[in-house]
Amino acid sequence: MLTVICDNPGTLRSEMRSIPERAAGEVLLRVRRVGVCGTDMHIFTGNQPYLQYPRVMGHELSGTVEEADDNSALSVGDAVYVMPYLSCGKCIACRNGKTNCCVNIQVLGVHRDGAMTEYLSVPAQFVRKAEGVTLDQAAMVEFLAIGAHAVRRADVSAGQRVLVVGAGPIGMAAMIFAKLRGATVTALDSRADRLAFCSAKIEVAASVALGEGDVERLSELTDGEFFDVVFDATGNADAMRRGFEFIAHGGKYVLISVVKDVISFSDPEFHKREATLLGSRNATLEDFDTVLDAMRAGQIPDAALNTHRLQLSSLPTEFSKLLAPSAGVVKAIVEC
Incomplete structure (x- = not known):
């Protein structure tokens, strides 16, 4: 599978990797869309405080299910979005329902490799059906949830x-x-x-x-x-x-x-x-649901927000162009 890696600030490269093996309790996703956000820009420019290089960026993603457990609520082919803040469920924040600021949080694309790749295996509890929205919209839910x-x-x-x-x-x-x-x-x-x-x-x-x-x-x-x-x-x-x-x-x-x-x-x-x-850090499932409800009601100008599109294969040469104010980027979406 094609994967794009940020080796160090200012440098992206493409690499072919093996498709990850899905562990029990995980869902193997075919990544379809990845939103480019300020965090990715900060990683690329060296201003992200919680990160070590090299890193596969990308935490705003939608995809389709490739494999899941037999007893999963998800089926092969389902369109999904991902809650990219992998929380432990045990710490003081999680016990109080604040999974967004989990003591042991692992954010995709920041603390662990993210979605600028073709396949990704993610714990099932963080994968949700993208019902009533498009793959483009589903890839935009996360950044909107931060505002919500x-x-x-x-x-x-x-x-x-x-x-x-x-x-x-x-x-x-x-x-x-x-x-x-x-x-x-x-x-x-x-x-x-x-x-x-x-x-x-x-x-x-x-x-x-x-x-x-x-x-x-x-x-x-x-x-x-x-x-x-x-x-x-x-x-x-x-x-x-x-x-x-x-x-x-x-x-x-x-x-x-x-x-x-x-x-x-x-x-x-x-x-x-x-x-x-x-x-205010990240978001919770309640906030994701707020965004999805607003999207389904036509209250989000998502088509206008998505100003740019790129292909995964073009990221090493095209990504830096997104940083220029003259490019007029609001939200760029990468097609995988």
């Missing part, structure tokens, strides 16, 4: 003012699900094309360009009160520190991003607001 999880963490409610800093795919996912809860959503980003996309395809209430006058504009949009909930989806430490300025009194700040850095803030400013600071 962050919105659920913040308990966003109708009528709240929400600011999403960073209009990449994860930020867009947070915008979509905050809107579905009835919030008034504003996008803040440095890229005019991303802001235009959010206005046209996600229909955010307002978009603000990062730079001179942005604080004044955000103040104007909220009558000087700023935002009930601020989400950071930038992956930039300076932006994450600056986001504290945009929290309303009594508001919440949710860090979806993760960076190799220390995030600091002014305690007097934070304390006087009685602000709440939340980390």
